[in-house]
Amino acid sequence: MKRIITKNFSPKLILTILMLLGLSVYANAADVIKLIVKEDRASCTGVAPQTCFQVKYKNSKGWELFYSNISGFNYKPGYRYVILVTRTKRANVPADASIYTYKLKKVLKKQKMPVKTGEWDFVVKHKWKLIQMNGVALEQSPAYVVFDKEKGRVNGFAGCNSFFGAYEKGDGKLTFKQMGSTLRACVDEDRNRLESEFLKLISDKTLKYDVAEQTLNFYENHRLVLMFGMAPLDKK
Structure with a gap:
């Protein structure tokens, strides 16, 4: 049986390779975030004029525009949502696209909001x-x-x-x-x-x-x- 020769690979080099592999896996790892989604959209401009979700993250002080789609999220205007979303970093980011993809994990709350007067x-x-x-x-x-x-x-x-x-x-x-x-x-x-x-x-x-x-x-x-x-x- 042939033995694998490893004497040319220093411990430092092996550690560096393992760290790079770990960073690569981490870059594509998914995390779960909580979003509050407002009951109406706002006008925004991406590749073309469109409407975007208005959301709040954990540390948001006000409503922020959300330019991406959320796969599996059946949004209905007039309702405010609290949702859990799986956020995954793209390996190859297309031009004019978000670096993340988003997928609905769970709807925590769905509340009908009163119609705006005026x-x-x-x-x-x-x-x-x-x-x-x-x-x-x-x-x-x-x-x-x-x-x-x-x-x-x-x-x-x-x-x-x-x-x-x-x-x-x-x-x-x-x-x-x-x-x-x-x-x-x-x-x-x-x-x-x-x-x-x-x-x-x-x-x-x-x-x-x-x-x-x-x-x-x-x-x-x-x-x-x-x-x-x-x-x-x-x-x-």
Whole structure:
């Protein structure tokens, strides 16, 4: 039987190798952290405009933006959560990505929060320009929406045509009803596609909504489908 020759490996070298191996394992080790997740999201900018969770860590003094996704976390606006999350450091970090991945371990608490008073009064005082649709950021989008609180009416511009209709609000949801639009021909293919997709999303639909900083966001099946940015309301 051949003997393994180790005389050329000093104890110091062996210790260094073991330490490096230990550091490599530690770099990819997972730890468990506790997060408090606020009942509404906030607008933020990553690769594109989006909404982010607002969270508090153990030593947080205030709400902090959380840019990553949490795998397995079925978040519902209007509820405040206390959760345990497994945080794992990535071995190879993609460009514009977090150095960590996050996975839900346990929901410790889920609490329904009272609806903010005056939130809708804030919405109706502004025009809301479409800045994101179905996860795609829109630059220089002509589409916008305006709400009339007293009449329960909604109107705006979809890309080529003006649209109008009624709405009903309740329990964090908005129902668009009796929607219609003008019938101007749309020769611009991009605007025509924008208008078609936008009107399809709001025609006779009930969507959850929230207001985060200066954005108005609509959700379908807990998925963000429309994001509007605040703009001054035109004076009549």
